[in-house]
Amino acid sequence: MIYIGIDVGGTTIKAGAVDEQGNILYKHSCPTGVERGYEAMIRDMAELGFSAVEKSGHTREEVKAIGIGIPGIMDQRTGIVPLCTNLNWHGVPILEEMKKYTDVPVYVDNDATVAGLAESVKGVSAGCSDSVFVTLGTGVGGGIVIGGKVFSGAHGVASEIGHMTTVDGGELCSCGNRGCWERYASATALIREGRKLCAENPACALMYAVDGDPEKITAKHVIDLAKAGDPGCSALFANYVHHLAVGMRNLINLYDPEVIVLGGGVSYAGEFLLNAVREALPKYVFFKTMPFARVELAQLTNDAGIIGAAMLGR
């Protein structure tokens, strides 16, 4: 049997034909074209998916299920996407719309959830029954796999790990609350703190790295300077790792997974990040004598969206 995996982002729709083991047989992509409205986007998703199957040498009849990863939330009870900011979707009846093009079962879930599932099938957490995937990007997203299956709770919102409060009364979040984890553990947090550093010390190495324009600061600038031993960025990175580890502590206390997988932009810091987190985390773990989740870096990066989406229907 063949599965179609569709990874929808704000700029690109990717689709692939995927086998039972999570191998991509053929993949291609097209521009998302957000301005066209959801009907055109969903038509492209269906066409792109089925043409990937044909180009992989298989037939439409062999397709067992279609999975779609979206940068937003899916209401599994209604089959409607209530909100997907990057696609400008509000209350989009995605399942009903897909029915125009196919009778094959369609599964939709959040992109972080889908990436977590992909890692648990073909990536670094393969073979693990319970894993938590954490995307460290503009925000912080989560993909929870329990008993080998995507866990999204009773109302489909169970993986909003970026909006757990770790610093009550802290930084204001876009969600209206204060002290959400993603205010401290995202790439955005590194950028914000980097700008503060430059404001306090305009002669710092970070300011030099961005040609005197703090608006140009990226997480990579901060991390590269921390790697190079710059005192300001090292302190900033250590504080970032503290907050990352505090949130991971909470993930361990609540989900107790076999593995926590770090993905997203900040995870490209690689071993430097991994080693720092592995060193910090044991301090915060509750049961010092019990084994707890190991920490790993995501492996699949670009293909995670297609593989994970396809595996939603397995």
Next chain:
Amino acid sequence: MIYIGIDVGGTTIKAGAVDEQGNILYKHSCPTGVERGYEAMIRDMAELGFSAVEKSGHTREEVKAIGIGIPGIMDQRTGIVPLCTNLNWHGVPILEEMKKYTDVPVYVDNDATVAGLAESVKGVSAGCSDSVFVTLGTGVGGGIVIGGKVFSGAHGVASEIGHMTTVDGGELCSCGNRGCWERYASATALIREGRKLCAENPACALMYAVDGDPEKITAKHVIDLAKAGDPGCSALFANYVHHLAVGMRNLINLYDPEVIVLGGGVSYAGEFLLNAVREALPKYVFFKTMPFARVELAQLTNDAGIIGAAMLGR
């Protein structure tokens, strides 16, 4: 079939014969006698359990499983209780010890987990597939039910919700970290803040209620004065509810259950607590337009330990 449920506390061992539906057919108890060591305690558990079955009019042969709720942690991989402070247990091989008295399967779990399971079988969350039980006592414990089954994670520590960080850098916890939820949401937190209130304002109503001795303050004193409209205790209680709701927000973001059940000593505040929490929680919920967990008070109180322990083996 009959199930034996055993509820072990620091002062009393309770045991009951329970039917398939979670009804207690007969129950009785004996002193725990912590000073005697674990062998004597475990022998009493077995004897008390089987004699409850006989007194219920059934035979030993009808017993399908024995469940035990302990005020500590069970390592399900090894069958050993690594730590149970109230029983003075360190590395107790509870399953091996029970084998001296019976060949019936024995299941052991944390008392909050067991109480949560009881509520989901016979109590306020009956019929719910996904529920989170929160004990608001000396500390804060959790009993997580996912898909109708106890969820305790890959290493058996998944329900340590009291030790999730909600106020990073806040009050020092017995676990060595700062800002654990239970520092803010337990009865102990109400007592600590009550004492602070009395230190700041020795002429306050709370000081009067405890005859001038802040050591006598209980959570009930604080709550009763808040109910009565005392400004100091009302502010203190409002702050308590804020912290309780922040942690419940995290439970919703991570577990997204159908219901959150409040149990333990503080929950005896009843509707006063329930109404305050129900009012506060929506402010903190991430998806304002999606349904989220309803909040309820525990129903079973004293029998929860026996019923839930028995249901571990169902």
